[in-house]
Amino acid sequence: MSLRSKSTTESLAHLTDLLRKNKKVYFSRYGDGEIYTMVGKDCLEHDVSDALEKGLIHSFEIYDPLYLKAVGVNYPVEPGMIHGLFAPYIDNFDLEKYILKHFPKEEGSVYENQILFHYLSVFKPEVMTQFLDEFVRGKRIMFIGSTARDVVEKLYGPLEVYIQIPNKNAFYRMDEWFPEIVKNSHRVDVILPSAGVASNIINARLWDAGVEAHVLDLGSLVDAAEGKGSRKWIKLKGYKVNKVLLPQYQNHSIAFKTQNFFKDIWFEGRKWWKGKNYRLPY
Numbered sequence: 176m177s178l179r180s181k182s183t184t185e186s187l188a189h190l191t192d193l194l195r196k197n198k199k200v201y202f203s204r205y206g207d208g209e210i211y212t213m214v215g216k217d218c219l220e221h222d223v224s225d226a227l228e229k230g231l232i233h234s235f236e237i238y239d240p241l242y243l244k245a246v247g248v249n250y251p252v253e254p255g256m257i258h259g260l261f262a263p264y265i266d267n268f269d270l271e272k273y274i275l276k277h278f279p280k281e282e283g284s285v286y287e288n289q290i291l292f293h294y295l296s297v298f299k300p301e302v303m304t305q306f307l308d309e310f311v312r313g314k315r316i317m318f319i320g321s322t323a324r325d326v327v328e329k330l331y332g333p334l335e336v337y338i339q340i341p342n343k344n345a346f347y348r349m350d351e352w353f354p355e356i357v358k359n360s361h362r363v364d365v366i367l368p369s370a371g372v373a374s375n376i377i378n379a380r381l382w383d384a385g386v387e388a389h390v391l392d393l394g395s396l397v398d399a400a401e402g403k404g405s406r407k408w409i410k411l412k413g414y415k416v417n418k419v420l421l422p423q424y425q426n427h428s429i430a431f432k433t434q435n436f437f438k439d440i441w442f443e444g445r446k447w448w449k450g451k452n453y454r455l456p457y
Contacts, residue, residue: 177271177275177282177283178246178248178249178271178274178275178281178282178283178284178285178286179249179250179284179285179286180245180246180247180248180249180250180285180286180287180288180289181250181285181286181287181288182250182251182253182288183253183288183290183291183294183295185288186245186287186288186291187291187295187302187306189243189287190202190243190287190291191306191309191310193240193241193243194310194389197241198387198388198389199241199386199387199388199389200241200243200389200390200391201241201242201243201378201381201382201389201390201391202243202245202287202390202391202392203234203242203243203244203245203374203375203378203379203392204245204247204289204374204375204392204394205235205244205245205246205247205286205289205375206247206264206289206290207247207264207266207270208371208372209231209372209375210246210247210248210270210273210274211273212227212228212231212372213228213231213232213235213273213277214228214273214277215228221343221344221345221346221371221372221373222344224347226346227346227347227372227373227376230346230373230375230376230379231372231375231376232277233376233379234375234376234378234379235278235375236278237379237382239382242378242382243287244286244287245286245287245288245289245291246274246286246287246289247263247264247270247289247290248263248264248267248270248271248274248286249263249267249271249457250263250288250289250290252455252457253294254298255294255297255298256294257446257449257451257453258449258453258454258455259407259408259411260297260407260408260411260412261290261293261294261297261408262454262455263455263456263457264456265454265455265456266456267456267457268456290394290408292306292393292394292396293394293395293396293408296396296399296415296416296418296419297408297412297415297416298415300415300416300418300419303419304418304419307330307331307419310365310389310391311331311332311365311367311391312331312332312421313332314363314364314365314389315335315362315363315364315365316331316332316333316334316335316336316363316364316365316366316367317334317335317336317337317338317356317359317360317362317363317365317366317367318331318334318336318337318338318367318369319338319340319352319356319366319367319368319369319370319374319377320338320339320340320367320368320369320370320397321339321340321341321342321345321369321370322369322397322398322400322401323401324337324339326397326400326401327397327400329400329420329421329424330396330397330400330416330419330420330421331367332421335362335363336359336362336363338352338355338356338359339352340352340370340373345370345371345373346370346372346373346376349373349376353377353380356377356381357381357384357386360381360384360386360388363388364388364389365388365389365390365391366381366386366388366389366390366391367391367392367393368390368392369392369393369395369397374392375392377390378390378392395409396416396419398413399413399414399415399416400416400420411442412442414431414434414435414438417431
C-alpha cells in the first residue's frame with residue numbers, strides 16, 4: 176500500500192502525547208466525503224464548488240508535525256468493525272488513487288486514524304471518556320456547529336464560546352461566522368469544529384492565523400448524542416455514545432435499555448446474515 180493510516184491505538188497514543196506536550200495541536204479528519212470533494216464531487220452537507228475544493232486542498236497541503244491529518248484510507252480492520260460500522264470504505268482503493276493522483280507528494284505517507292473517536296466511543300467508551308476528561312472537559316472550550324448548545328454540553332461539558340453555523344452549506348456563509356471564531360480564539364484552550372467538510376477549512380484558516388490552541392475535529396459524536404442518524408454508524412450503534420456523556424446526562428431508563436436490547440439483537444442477526452467480511456475491500 177502506498178498510503179497507510181494508523182490503528183486507533185497508534186493514533187490515540189500519538190495524539191495524546193502531542194496534546195500533553197504542546198499548546199498548539201490540530202487534528203483534521205478526511206473521510207470519503209472530504210476526499211471526493213477535493214476532486215470535485217458533492218458531499219453530505221455541502222454542494223461542491225471551486226472555492227470549497229480549493230479550501231480543502233489547501234488544508235490537506237499543510238505539513239507540520241503538530242497539524243495531524245487523519246485519513247480514511249488503508250487503516251487496519253479492528254475488532255467489531257463491519258460494513259457500515261467503521262470498516263474501511265468499499266471504495267478504499269479508489270480513494271487512495273484519488274489522493275495519489277492529486278497529491279503525488281503524499282506517496283508513502285502515514286496518517287492518523289479518521290474514525291478514532293467514533294470507534295472508541297462505541298467499543299472503548301471508558302477510553303474515550305478518559306480522553307475527554309483530560310483534554311476537553313474542564314477546559315475553556317469553543318464549539319462551532321449547528322447542534323444545540325445543551326446537547327453539546329451533555330457530551331463536552333460547559334462551553335466558553337458557542338458559534339452556531341448553518342447545518343447545510345455552512346462554508347458559503349463562512350465570512351459571516353468565521354470572524355467570531357478568530358475574535359474569541361484567545362479566550363479558549365480547545366476549539367471543536369463540527370461543520371462537516373468545512374471543519375478542515377476552519378482548521379486550516381486558524382492554523383494560518385497562528386491560533387494557539389488544541390483544535391480537534393471529533394467528528395459526528397454530537398449527532399449521536401442528539402440521536403440524529405446522520406451516519407450509518409449512528410444508526411447501527413450510535414446509542415453507545417450514551418456511555419460517553421457526562422454521568423448526569425446518561426440515560427439509564429428501562430425503556431432506553433429495552434429499546435437498545437432489541438437493536439442489539441437485530442444487529443447481531445444482520446451481522447450473522449451478511450457475514451463479518453461483507454463488502455470489506457481488504
